[in-house]
Amino acid sequence: MVKGLTEDVKLVRIQQEQYNVEMLKIQEENAKLRKENDNIKKENQEIKKELTEIRRNLEVIDKENRKNNIVIQGMKIRTNETGTIIPQVEKFIKDYLEVEAKVKDAITLGTNVCLVKLENGKDKEKIMINKTKLGKIPNEKIYINDDLTKKEREKQNQLRKKAAEEKKTW
Template structure:
């Protein structure tokens, strides 16, 4: 019974991942009341003005006051936005663009953030990636089964 529940949870996670694949979360931007079509247009205009990207979005929705989800037409557009999101640093407003993650993925990334802070306090250089940390140029990946960071195995020749 427990294995069946675990299998169903994994399947649900996979389906959720597929639906969020081309989505991005935009936080910190304030857009006055708009329907989905207007919001989509305003987000496309924002991407063009601030990131200098002419991208056609598939859709846009409001999650909360300053949090929006946008869906790109394809993965190329999504990756292009992520590549240029660093250009938002020059703005006075704190606007962020991140990948739309599943609940489980958000929990893992939150745990990695905590571990990264701890490592930085210990004087280490840390970069955070998707389900991994790079600590002093050494990559550590997240072990799904054990729920902890692990050193990658060195391949046997």
């Protein structure tokens, strides 16, 4: 009986040594995986930083591309062809705002909405100064605004909502 127990103890020790060896392998593999995970986390953080910087740069580029643009809302547009919209927009600006502006491009964005790309910032400045003259047009509501980036529009909408909520509390 003692001999049987001795054999059982030897067998248990052999199994325990095998488990210990397997456990060491698992621990080493676990350490490797943790190190890889840490490296991946660092790479991920670097990529996030780069992405944030790229987004900032794109926002600056987008804003720069839009700096000479305006959006006209409420103007009756007679056609969707760019070639005929430009003279129509130039005539509208000259007739109603009394500004000689050179339009580089004009694109319809929807019913009675037009994106106007001007040749230079001085023309845009004159238009923005004189846009108050639009209020004198009878039976029409025409608005001229800056061409804003998506981020700027979202911020503007948030401010409008906040102002409306504050107005309600009065």
